Amino acid sequence: MLAVVLLLSGTVAASTRIDVQLDEWTLGFEELEVAAGRMEFRVVNRGRMPHNFRLDWKDARGEAYAVETPLLQPGQEYSLIVTLGSGTYEAWCTVPGHGGLGMAGVVIVTP
Ligand SMILES: [Cu+2]
Helix, strand or coil: CHHHHHHHHHHHHCCEEEEEEEECCECCCCEEEEECEEEEEEEEECCCCCECCEEEEECCCCCEEEEECCCECCCCEEEEEEEECCEEEEEECCCCCHHHHCCEEEEEEEC
16 A cells, blocks of 8 residues: 555656646736646636636647646636647637636747
8 A cells, every 4th residue: 555655646746737827817827838748737716707727739740739627616726637748838718708818828848
C-alpha cells in the first residue's frame, strides 16, 4: 500500500501545475510560458458568472485540436490534465462574448 502511495505522488510531481483563475473578464494571464510535457491546469472560477477554460491548437499538418473544462459555476474548480508538445495554444472562455471581453490569452509551450 505504501508503495502505491509513493508511486502516485511521484506521478503527480512529474506534471507541471498551472493555476488558472477565471474572473470577469480575465483568465488571470494574457501570455503564459510552460515547458512541454504533462501539465495540470488547475482552473478555478473566481467570478460571479459561469465560465470555462479551453485550449485550441493545430498540429504540423493543420489538424485542429482542443481540450476544455466543463462550464464551471462560481467557486467551482476543475483540473485539466493534458500532455502538450511545443507550440502556441489559444486559451479562452467559450461562453459567448467572454473571449472578446478579455477572457482570452496564449499559452506558449517551449521544447
Ligand atoms: Cu467566461
